[in-house]
Amino acid sequence: MLSWLKKSKQVLGLNSRSLDFIKPGNPRRAIKLVDNKLRTKKTLRKNGLPVCDIIKSIRNREEYYKFDWESLPKSFALKPNHGLGGEGIMVTFGKKKNGNWVLPHERAASIEDIKLRVSNILDGDFSITGAPDSAFFEERLKISPVFKPISYKGIPDVRIIVYNKVPIMAMLRLPTRESNGKANLHQGGIGVGIDIGNGTTTNAIQYDSPIEKHPDTMLPLRGVKIPYWEQMLEIAINAAGVCGLNYTGVDIALDREKGPIILELNARPGLSIQNANLAPLKDRLQRVRGLKIKTVKKGIKVAKELFGGEIEQEVEGMTGKQVLGFINKVKIKKKDGEWFEVPAKLDTGAGISSIDEALAIQLGFSDAVEYYKSFNIKNVLTIEELIDLRKRKVRRQLKKHDDIVSVVKVFSSHGISYRMEIPVEFELEGKLIQTNVSVIMREHLDYPILIGRRDLKDYLIDPTK
Secondary structure (H helix, E strand, O other), X not given: OHHHHHHHHHHHHHHHHHHHHHHHHOOHHHHHHHHOHHHHHHHHHHOOOOEOOEEEXXXXXXXXXXXXXXXXXXXXXXXXXXXXXXXXXXXXXXXXXXXXXXXHHHOEEOHHHHXXXXXXXXXXXXXXXXXXXXXXXXXXXXXXXXOHHHOOOOOOEEEEEEEOOEEEEEEXXXXXXXXXXXXXXXXXXXXXXXXXXXXXXXXXXXXXXXXXXXXXXXXXXXXXXXXXXXXXXXXXXXXXXXXXXXXXXXXXXXXXXXXXXXXXXXXXXXXXXXXXXXXXXXXXXHHXXXXXXXXXXXXXXXXXXXXXXXXHHHHHHHHOOEEEOOEEEEEXXXXXXXXXXXXXXXXXXXXXXXXXXXXXXXXOOHHHHHXXXXXXXXXXXXXXXXHHHHHOOHHHHHOOOOOOOEEEEEEEOOEEEEEEEEEEEEEEOOEEEEEEEEEEOOOOOOOOEEEOHHHOXXXXXXXXX
């Protein structure tokens, strides 16, 4: 019963999407174009977009009987021209000494096996309409090292849904043992949602049910950063445009040597992508309908503003902590009450926050700086000098100044140093922080303030930001 309801909802969703978005924005000629993979590749290549190199095509029986099967390379991908959902595709990974080609699961294919698959393709066994089709051999892509730990045998791909020149939703599709090394969700492949804003994977599904780890490699699927993300978004928008589609799914693979490569465009992409993203596709379609998007950069900017930040929102919701990058602007308060803005580095390797001498003076602590200097304390101290300072009770004398709240010993790779601490108030991403910071004397830091762990308790740091 539940299965029937799920299928019914998907059919209703497809029908609604078809009536509201596909038919009005996708001319029949554009749909016919992308249903023909060879024509699509030719159009994309003509417009400077990256596609796989075609080795050879077989359009009819005459070409089939004349074809030199021995000329096929050691590895290739055989595909039907009008195929759907990965059906009929054969990928070889090398050639054995006996002349057979290597297939997934340590299987092998002889020339007769390949001839039979091509014959079936020509008969239309894998065609969208069931009509006679043509077959083609293209270069086999090499898996990116980023995806190898979370993929089984085949090449993962990224599907990006583009509507009105805006990438509205994206999903990473991963092959599994069950899917025979194909990134096909209906055959047991995995779909992983992608945060449009930063290209990081979020939720994962297999057969539309949530999973956390790849079933074959047992590695987590959440939090993987997709390389070339900005470039992929640009490619998807441009591909949709040159093919004349206002609504489409653009499938992009990442080759180890060539980078992003367009596999195909789909004028009727499935709805599993919304399950992987835990977000209704129709809501996003409606949000960009009617917008005037003139450039690719504008389309990407709109996408990130409207649909980015899912991971951050999820993490912040679970932990109650705000996610920040390493570098941020902070507002800092002078002694006279005036606020001004400075760049800050969030340094989780440091226990306490610190500022350089120049910023301390700018904040109104010049008298404290001069008082500290009057003791002629070296930046880096030897053990003997440290003992001497202790005997002279220098730390106690320093704290007699009204603005010096403490003196700390800092151990670093350079050695041991004394630093005075002064009271400072600053604002980080809307939160007011009152703290003591150490002053690094006679140095100008790359960032005038380093914020340490003590003042980062309410934040999580994302190194990719």
